[in-house]
Amino acid sequence: MAVLTIKNLAKTFNVGTPRASRVLDDISFDVRGGTFVSIVGPSGCGKSTLLNIISGVEEHTSGDISLTSDSGGPARMGYVFQDPRLLPWRSVMKNMMYVQNDRSEATVGRCRKYLEMVGLTKNADFFPGQLSGGMQQRVGIARAFAVEPDLLLMDEPFSHLDAITARGLRAQLQDIWAQSKKTVVFVTHDVVEAVELSDRIIVLQPGGRIFEDITIDLPRPRRQTDPTVATLQAEVLGRLETMKAMARTPEAVA
């Protein structure tokens, strides 16, 4: 069953002013429950805007968007941002609890469980400022999983980290995802990362249209050292280059 359905979605900033700019144009796709979908595209093509519309922080200009939840109630969402977005004056554990619906024992236990999964049990009482950037981002990931979301949104969560830390966290994310099987929409400009993590990649082109919808059918867990993974990464990268070349010469195509 589709958790997320988007139909003919468009977004224009500053509608009705001289500064009006169309960022998303006629986007349609749906995401089935339990799948990991990546949205890939060059910077500025509207990926964050799309996620913010899905999460409800931003309003869309036209089109339809619908979310369903297993429980039948309002869909619960988790969001991992590019930066950790933790309350600097609250401890790690309190940050986890801040976004929870209730304060029950079960909820506290769930927060502990996800903190353990990202290896931060010992840091539960630390302030965010006492953690490294990578550790803070892990808190953000644990927080998102701990709300048991119907849909988990991630916006370039590893792009601010150094390559080694990012690789470690990608492996950790694969593990957690394999255990929880949450529905994930993951935004990145990094094709290599997208191929490693996703069941499916939606390529967005400048101007905010869908260029291609690619299914990644590779066994998990995926390792960057695996040649089949590397081959597919190269292939998808090649298609993206084609897209960029086409975007540079629009007259020639038209």
Next chain:
Amino acid sequence: MSTTMTPVKARRSTSEKEKATPAWQKTLTSDRAARVAALLSFFLFWVVISALFARVPGPVEVVQRLVDEFSRGEVFGNFGSTLYRFGVGVALATVVGIAVGVIMGLSQLGRAFFESPVLVALSIPAIIWSFLTVMWFGFGDLSPIITTFLTSVPFVIVNVAQGVRGVSRDLRDMSTTYKVPLSRRIKDLVLPAVTGYVAAGIRFAIIIGWNGVLLAEWFGGGGGVGYRARWWYDANRFGGFAAWVVLFVGFIVLLDRFVLDRVIQRAFRWRDASA
């Protein structure tokens, strides 16, 4: 033409500089030394002025009057009433100021509603409020309490509202995505984020509010520091008048340095914990 290069003198590290500075020099250039120097120069100025002008009571006379007042048993009762009125007034201003400030900071509508009244209140001096409240509420505790409240509450409101408007957009968006309820957002996001502004607001409330309480007591008559100061003033005894003012201002300064400063530091300990 050739020039002889003299080797550039190696720059000294901070620890070397630290060692090279004699202890007396460190003491003399410390913040504390600056504060002590300010106090001393003020005191000297006071001594000189009082020696030159007969109508300015000197420190010795002021201390003498203060001792007299103590021995007459006038101090504790009057000082106590003033403190009570001042405390209640500032506490009210803090609570109401935070509430209104949060509303003004969070809601466009709230801002539109409160902006003009707050601006008007901000421009009304304590002396006007004290006339009005004495007229309205007579000579009891109520006039000084309300005067303190009215003179100080706009400062708390303005500070808090400014702080709330500055709360990180990113953290607000995060809270929206996770559908965090408003009460928890205020408790865990807004209030901690505006602690500094609240503290500044309360500080203003205290510093502005004491004008209010003393003036209302001056024109009222229900006892208190202001009342007693006026009593000496009317008797043409400036030493007694100055004694009371020094007593109260001294108290405010100590309160600020030893209580407020510490509370503020405690509220910000998450910042010191940061790497």
